[in-house]
Amino acid sequence: MDKCLLLMMIFAPLLAAVVVLLLGSNQLVRIRQVSLAAALLSLLCALHVAWHYQSATGRTAEEPFASDPAFEIRVPWLSYLPSPSGAPSPSIEFHLGVDGLSLWLIVLTALLMVSAVLISWKSIQTNPSGYYALLMLLASGMLGVFCALDIVLFYIFFEFTLLPLFFLIGLWGGPQKRYAARKFFLYTLAGSLVTLVGLVAIVLSLVGQGQPMTFSLPELARQVAIQPLPGELQQWIFLALFAGLAIKVPLFPFHTWLPLAHVEAPTAGSVLLAGVLLKLGTYGFLRLCIPMVPLASVQIGLPLVGVLATVGILYGSFCALAQTDIKKMVAYSSVAHLGFCMLGLFALNAEGMSGALLQMVNHGLSTGLLFLLVGMIYDRYHTRQMTALGGLNQRMPILGLIMMFTCLSSIGLPGLNGFVGEFLCLSGMFARHPIYAVWGTLGIILGAWYLLTFVMKCFHGPLKEPHVAEGAIIPDMDRRELSATLPLVALCLWIGLYPKPFLDRMKPEMEALSQRIKQAQKVQVYR
Amino acid sequence: MGKQAELLAMIGVVPVLASVLTAALGPRVLKHRSHWPTLAALGYALVLSIAMLFSMSEGSSYTAGFEWLNMGRMDIPVRLVADPLTAIMLVTVHAVALLVAIFSVGYMHDDPGYARYFSVFSLFVFCMVMLVMANNFLMLFIFWEGVGLCSYLLIGFWYQKPAAAAAARKAFLVNRIGDFGLLIAVFLIWTQFGTLNFAEVFRQLDYRYLAEGKPFDGAIVVGERMLTHAQIVGWPLLTICICLMLGAMGKSAQFPLHVWLPDAMEGPTPASALIHAATMVTAGVYLVARCTPIFIHAPQAQALLAVVGAVTALVAALIALTQNDLKRIMAYSTVSQLGYMFMALGSAAGNPNLATFAVIAAIFHLFTHAFFKALLFLGCGSVMHAMGGVIDLRRIGGLKKLMPWTHLTFAIGAAGLAGIPPLAGFWSKDEILVSLNQASHGSPYGLLFTLILGIAILTAFLTAFYTGRAYFLAFWGPERIPEEAGHHAHESGRWMLIPLFGLAAGTVLVGILFGTPTHLFEHFLTQSESLPKFQAVHGSGMIVLVSILAAGGGAGLAAIFYQLRPELPSRMAQAAWRFYDYSSHRFYLDEILGLILVRPLKGLAAFIQLFDLHVVDGLVDWVGQVPGYLGQWFRPVQNGLLQFYALASLLGLAVFVIVLLAKF
């Protein structure tokens, strides 16, 4: 039963996509129900996995991660001829599993899917079957990335997510949707193809060193630990991986597709884009770069990412400050927040990396929430201009409250989720390289600046609404919208108030990874 | 131990329960009874904290606590600790909070956000007590931001008012600058000491080692590095102290980060009384006092602290001279008094033996200030409530007869602030002056502290003067009542008067009961384990005399100016027109900050936005077009001529042949 859980979680949305397509666009109610049911089923599976997940003990630098065997699925998929040494036939596998690195991201994805379905409930009227089918496909892809433990399978899911999102943006997006969709697609695709070369290089360089060929990520991590790749090769591989992942994250200066895609995407698209898809990049760094090429991560990753992430934090914040379009502001704030995330990741110690992972979840929650709420505002007023809105707190107190909450969570107020992540990221980086951390910390001032300015302009002060139809009273959040947001709010609070259960489940992996880095550095010194 | 632990836990838990309860039930169920959970909780917590105070002789107490965050070397439990310093803070907070809460019942009674108010109020008390009970820097930081949040929420309580919304944002942002410093300090402490626990850090910095000039036996293991004592005590400690100080400056509204506090008066007056006068703004003072063992090792930082305090005290007092808004005067006065406390805290620079006395002086002033400043604010609130929200001294006056009780208590508070003996302010201010006087003798910074002492005395004089001015203008002279007052123009009700009486009693009594006459406060506070060994400092008669003279002089001058010879002030103002102008415009500090900080940053933001759009994105687009250009470049090859195609193929072939044959 447990073995099938991951399968069910990933393929329930896929099945729903097919069903929805078969239903056709006329049966709007059915379509929504099926999609919601699939999303909920996925979420239930994810929660079940999270609940029964056994945190591994005794992770070592040699074996920094491996799936909880209770949930692992491994089926050969594409086998290559056996190596001359007579080892078993190496094959690309359909290898799913869950470990401390992916657990919370899986839960986050499943949770955000439910919200995404709910938020699209009314705002999508044109061709709903296509829309929901794509949404469901996207869910499958995203869950697949986090569950994949085979390097090729990982990449397959990684790439696959591009397709549904391309159509979601291109078909249901704003006025510039075609440009946005194309840019998003091509930019990220171009990067990730280079990443593919890097992945191939990892696998085959190990074969070149006489290791048996394998595509399994845990297996590769172990091989790399036993016999690290030569330093120069590591650097090349790092750069190749960096090309795709940095665009996906997006790190400054590779971020320009993001504001465009965010602004043009429909609300659910923005939510998932910010909430999950950007995490694919950071997750890729965590899953691929750090364990496979630890030395290059220290040698070039740290200075490169350190500088870019720091610049990104400040740069993103300043850009957000200059925006009058709310969605664009949130989009730029993502650049800043992911800067924190990357800063923590490349602190390369347990604190920083766990902070980064937690920050991924946090960003997913709070930026996801922000996009949901902005979407609600847009649904009501059909504008996202700060200048056109004001004092909405009086019209919609609940929305105002949740927006306030979300902004506070996003600016890293202690007691809410953002703080724990940012704190761990920055403290990790501070221990590694204080200068980056100090500059990064400046970001918390700027973050408060633009978000509170937004709250002040739109929710405080005298009421100012753009023209709405005669006699229409703009309603506050209804039950559907509340059920889309409240679970996220609750999770924000939980992580903020008591992060330990979240951190505990990633701890063995994180400490093993940091151990791995230390080991790599040591080997370097002795060489 | 166990009993104390329970006490501590209860003190922490009770207000938050009240807050949650009010938030959950307030709008629907409790409505106009929303204050009861808060009052009950605060009352209960006050009793508990007094019990705690009395059990303090058993030594510091801890709760067991639970793991909150544990990752890598970062290990942060939620664990409460109480030592005398905490106990005093707890009692102060709870006492003032309870009285202010009672006042609020009357003051806020028909506000639509009644429940919201009390919910945030309780939340604030929770954060504040947790702040003082935290046993490590991270917990402290968390609740440090927590009180900031509550402050933000209460300043922006009437969010419909643009001014309130702007003030709230300003408060939060300016505080964030301070928090930035504090956060850096936390990181530095963590990397330097490998722990964030107060006791652990202080143990590593034990004063004895420094006094004896010995290095630690062994070295401190910080991360992978081994640091010797000398390495820690050098610039890292100085940086830590300056960063801590930055944090304290933000929260305690020290120059130049004080700009948020006067604006914060947009919030409800009782909230101002509690948060922006008595408790939250003193968190910075508490932080520095708590970190005395660190500051001792960085005399430069302490001197800087004193300088900042002195500048703040003087500037704020000068601004307060000419303000017409009663609450604003009080706000500047708060800033000024906080500057006083900073001066005191800094007075131990280069003179470690004075440290404990300096802390005692500062905390004592904090203690007394809480009473009389809360009293003054509530008095303002009472006036405001009666005057229909108008508090401009040019429009009200002669309220003596209309509001006798308010007048009386306000007078007591004003006298306390001015430092008229034997009220509380006199004793605490005296101790600070003594401490400064001591610092000006026999420390490396003697000359500096002589100057600061002068500033302190001048400030004392100015304080007495502007307090007197406010008092006389509001309560004496011909009766002036603005039309907004309407039917409210009468003495406040019981709910509002009782706290006034309570605080007035406190103002009268705490100085005599705990101050120099009895030394109770001193004795109690010296039990703190983290403070260095106490060395009694005896005040000189000279200082007392100067202090009394300054207070009396200032008050007397005010009486002359605003009661006996009302035409004098305007003549003075004309004579010193430029100064008057500067002062009444708060020395244009907001404008200057806006000009050198806010506007450049906004300009930068606009520039970066354009840069992003045109340069970064333009570059990306350009790179995206490169393949297209290259393709364009190749296109003429496909010119449609058959023979050209054949020729090109043949040329390609020839190249292959040549290249490959050349290889052999």
Add this chain to the structure above:
Amino acid sequence: MSQAILPNYLIVGAILFGLGAIGFLSRRNLILMFLSAEMMLQGVALNLVGFGGHHKNYQGQAFVIFMLTVAACEAALALALILVLFRNRKTLDVSVWQDLREANQDPVQDESPLLLEPEMTPMHFPRLTPAGLRPDQAASPEEAATRG
């Protein structure tokens, strides 16, 4: 065949092949181009025959036979095709066929016209004398035309 002769075959073959290639590239008359290509094939044939002699087996010659067959086949097709093309454009110049090219490219203009521009004047075809007439009695073609 002795060793020494093979290079001669190869050289002549290469020359033929090269000449053919050059002709293919430089001739603009479709028929001449095709003949040039045929000439390349003759070069190959010479090569094959030479090698066959060198290796003392018949495979080279067999190859040549097959090759010639194919060449004949192609020639038939070529002539048919060229006929169609000529009908369409009234010229055998290959460079008139450049409509299919990369969009927005200018057509390549001839600087010099084709040297052997086919005369488009009416041609005089010889006529066989009809049966039963003496050659001198046969009418001249012009007369025949006027007679209808």
Add this chain to the structure above:
Amino acid sequence: MQGVYEWMIEASRWVRPEMLLLLAGSGYFLAAVFVSAKSRSWAIASLLIVLLAAIWLPSGDADFATPASFFRHDSFSHFLRGLGLGLGAALILLSWDRIPDRCAAEYFGCLLLIIAGVNLVSAANDLIALFLALELVSIPTYVLLYLLRADDAAQEATLKYFFLSVFSAALLLYGLSFLYGATGSTNLEVLRGAVRQWLEQESTSASSTLPPTLLIAMIMIVAALGFRVTAAPFHFYAPDVYQGAPLLPVTLLSLIPKVAGFAGLYQIVSATLLIPGADAAASPLAASASGLFWIVALVSMFMGNLMGLWQDDLKRLLAYSGIAHAGYMIVGLGTGCSSGMIVEGLAGLFFYLIVYSAMTLGVFAILIALQSRDRTVVNVDDLAGLSKSHPILAVVMACFLFCLMGLPPTAGFLAKLNLFLAAWNTEQRLYRVLALVMAVNAAIGAWYYLRVVGVMFLRDAVKPLSVRVTWPAWIVILLCLFIVFWLFFQPNTTWTWMEAITQRR
């Protein structure tokens, strides 16, 4: 030595299906003079004949090759003949009702001959047979190109294809003549033995005495067959011819010559370069050839993709796409030149060839299905609004295009992945660079495929398409779709097969 008769029997023993096709094709030409039948009848007959040929196809289990035989049959030819017949059947289905009755017999006859030709290329065991088979593909193709339409464009296309094809045939023959000259035999098995012997001598003697004739032969053959597979710089005709000729012949042109060309290249390469047991590094010829393929692959990929960016004409676009894909496949060929790998470049090449056939056929099938008398689909923009008028077709088309891009979950991804793995596995720095170049090119290529997707989905038609897709077209389209996905989800069988066929020789 056998008698001529036995020799002929021996030679024809393995090619019965092809003989059937040839006979049928020739029969058509003859019958057309006397019989006037509907186009559909010819199509049905052709389909039946192809099916019969497929049934007759000997199984690929055993290797019947004997050194002397003119033709041979092994798992490689079994696979490629199957592919050829499959493509033939698909082409017949696509032509179902689209051929005017007047030239139907000639059309289907030529088609059958071409199928026979492509099969014989892979069955040939002799240079002469190889050459003849290749010509058997070419010559009917010339006819097909202007059989259906006799306008200027079609004539020009035919002219260009014909002349350049003849030119390339000359190059091929020149190369083959040197191959024969260097080894003394036209039989591929004998040739292989000779090269092997020479290599053994080579390894014992110190000096490198590679006859330059072999190298020239290699280059000439690569050039000539590069023309068939549209590899740069021998690709020039492709865009013009594709643009000018009618859709059906273009479909054929984009598939059949590629299959035949790669089969021929593999035949030559496997005979002269892939010597089992010989160390790749020890063979200077293999090193030169892989260098040659490196350049050809690089230029093809860049030429195809960079030029593809500018195309509006769909057929021209697909021509450039074909050039680029030829480049990818040549990467596989080049990596295949060094032996001892786990992931065979050659297996990757043939895997890619299947996927390429499926996806290209799919795209062309949809284009053919969309043509109607009053509304032709010529330019990319003509596809606008396809998602509204033919939603399913648009989605299927998008699948093919994503497959061409190489995105998961389509077989295009695995095909590219295998080539990546192969390219990296050669341990040659140059080929690693090529892997990177492939990645870059895949990204560039994505641009113009995506443009088509974008036009189909994100733009509305000026004049919507209203054509009904016929069932034979649906069969082909869905079959291609099935292959495109099936090879992604169940690649193992096919991949193992591909590895097997390339290991056999």
